[in-house]
Amino acid sequence: MSSCNITGSFPEFIRNQENLLYLDLSDNKLSGQIPKWIWNISLTYLNLSCNNFDFLDQFSTPISLPYSDTLVTLDLHANQLPGSFPKAICNCSQLSLLDMSHNQLGGQIPDCLGKIPTLMVLNLQANNFDSISSYAIPSNLLSLKISDNKVEGKLPSSLANCSKLEVLDLGGNMIRDTFPLWLEKLPALKILVLQSNKFYGPLGNRGSATIFPVLHVMDLSSNEFTGNLLEELVQSLAGMKVTTKNESRARYVGDNYNINGYYKESVTITNKGRKMLMDRIITLFTCLDLSQNRFHGEIPEEIRILKSLKALTLSQNNFNGQIPSSLGDLTELESLDLSSNQLSGEIPPQLLRLTFLAVMNLSYNQLEGRIPHGNQFDTFSNSSYEGNPRLCGPPLTRKCHPEAVTPTVDHEDSxxxxxxxxxxxxxxxxxxxxxxxxxxxxxxxxxxxxxxxxxxxxxxxxxxxxxxxxxxxxxx
Structure with a gap:
């Protein structure tokens, strides 16, 4: 009965459906409390998301529920549930998916969640939780999302035990810690989002090219990371090296644990210059975002090996030196943002090879010379180059001196x-x-x-x- 514009309180007639296994009342206009009698039905799937429920009766204390051993999927996201986490949910011993995101829950994420051995998906995004301990993380997790809360302190080290984890989204919190080197123990990790926290220090010297064998979305933006963009980091992103253009069928993250055929993994990233929600994460999409940190030094030429990259964002750092011509080897690139750094020299004509490039931002650097023309470069506006007073030529109104030569893709040493x-x-x-x-x-x-x-x-x-x-x- 989802999306039926049902209003009022919880439908009373459901109370007598003792053999009901699957109940979907999502995306309606129901309000008030979720009644305690709903737990007297042997449900395996319960979806009450996207309503206006503001109370969970009988869920405030860790009491046993009549059918706590049958419920597999519980989705209560996008309501107005207040208070602390309802600990009675921890008694659902067969629970595989729990989504309580986009509510008004606060306090500590309870330790008892770590005692649900079957829990694979835990989504607590967009609440007011302020802390999480190592005991709150089940080792069988495949997806953990706690973004957009108020979580402080360090990352719980027990995450290193989640060897099957594919999605880790902790963005938009106040976590203060160094880069978690123990992430190398997560060989199945595909999505890593740590953006908008207080992570600091260098990324560390890894010295291995197989640390992240399948990682294809990495967002470390808006933190306090420092140091050089190490060649070792680039070498470690093995999942971004191989293009998958020859795949016959599009695959999505979470397909292997798509419980009841309804759950879809999503992530919010910056792509093509704007924040966007990807309501499904296709494995063909590869993104690296290190913007708004304190990285310095030159962008390593070795970045050319990340051939499957679709979006590369290195803006608002302290990178210097020239734009590496090896970026022209990233022929799958659709979005490139190097703005607000200290890059100098000419724009490499090799970038003309990026024929899929839809958005490019080189503004506010120290670039000079004539802007290359041809291919995608003829589609970019003035805003892609502003803040570089020594750049000239179209689309800028600043004319070049007659002796200035136009860089072309065939003259590497123009x-x-x-x-x-x-x-x-x-x-x-x-x-x-x-x-x-x-x-x-x-x-x-x-x-x-x-x-x-x-x-x-x-x-x-x-x-x-x-x-x-x-x-x-x-x-x-």
Whole structure:
């Protein structure tokens, strides 16, 4: 009975359905309390999400429920449930999926959750929880989402025991810790989101290329990470190295634990310059977001090996040096954001190879020279380049000097060739001036001698004519 615009309180007629196994009242306008008699029905699936329930009767204390050993799926997300976590849920010994996200629950995530051996999916996003201990995490978890709460302290080390974990989303909290190196013990991890916390320090030296064999979404943005973007980190992202374009069928994260055929994994990421909710996470999508940290040094050329990347965001750090030309090897890239760093030099013409690039942001760096043109570059607006006063050429209104050359994809060393050409021209020009002066001097010298000779000859003629005239006068 989902999405039927049902209003009022919980439907009373359901009370007598003793053999009911599957109940879906989601996405209606029901309000008030969830009645205690609902637990007298041997339900295996209960979905009351996206309503306005504001009370869980008989759930405030850890008492036993009549059919606590039958319930497999409990979805109460997007209601207005207040108070602390209802500990009676911990008695549901067969529970596989628990979604209580987007409510008003607070306090500590209870330790008793760690005693549910069958729990595979735990989603407590968008509540007011402020702490979680190591005892609250069942070892069989495949998906753990506690993002957008108020969780403080360090990450519980018991997460290292969740060897089957595929999705870990802890973003939007106040966790203060160094990068959890024990994540290397999670070989099945596909999605890692730690954004908007207080993680700090370097990412560490891993020295292994197989730490994250299947990880394809990594979001560490808006933290306090420092140090160089280590080559070891790039080498460790094995799941981002191999393209999957040849897959015959699209696969989604969570397909292998899609309980009752309804649960879909989702994640909120920054893609193509804006935050977006991916209500299903396709395994073909590969994203690396390290923005708004304190990374410095040069972007390593080794980044070229992450060939399956669709989105790369390194903005708002302290990266310097030139944009690595090896980025042109990431031919699957659809979004590239290197804005607000200290990058210098020309824009590599190799980026013209990125023919799938829909969004590019190079603003607020120290880039210079003519902007490459052709392919996707002809679609980008001024905003992609603003804050680089030494860049010129379309789409900017700032014109380039006539001697500026246009970088093209076929000239990898365009700047070197540019300088070399002008050295040759300059040398020829200087030589021409010297030869010109020499020839001119010789011509002027010959002209001066001829002029002087003509002058003497003319003067002699004038004297002879004068003497002849004087003798004629005397004779007369």
């Amino acid at each position: 700047w070197t060739e540019y300088i070399l050409d002008w050295k040759i021209v300059g040398t020829g020009y200087a030589g021409g001036i010297v030869i010109g002066f020499s020839v001119g001097y010789m011509i002027l010298s010959e002209m001066r001698i001829k002029w002087f000779t003509d002058f003497i000859r003319l003067a002699g003629n004038k004297e002879r004519w004068f003497n002849r005239g004087q003798r004629s006068l005397q004779s007369w």
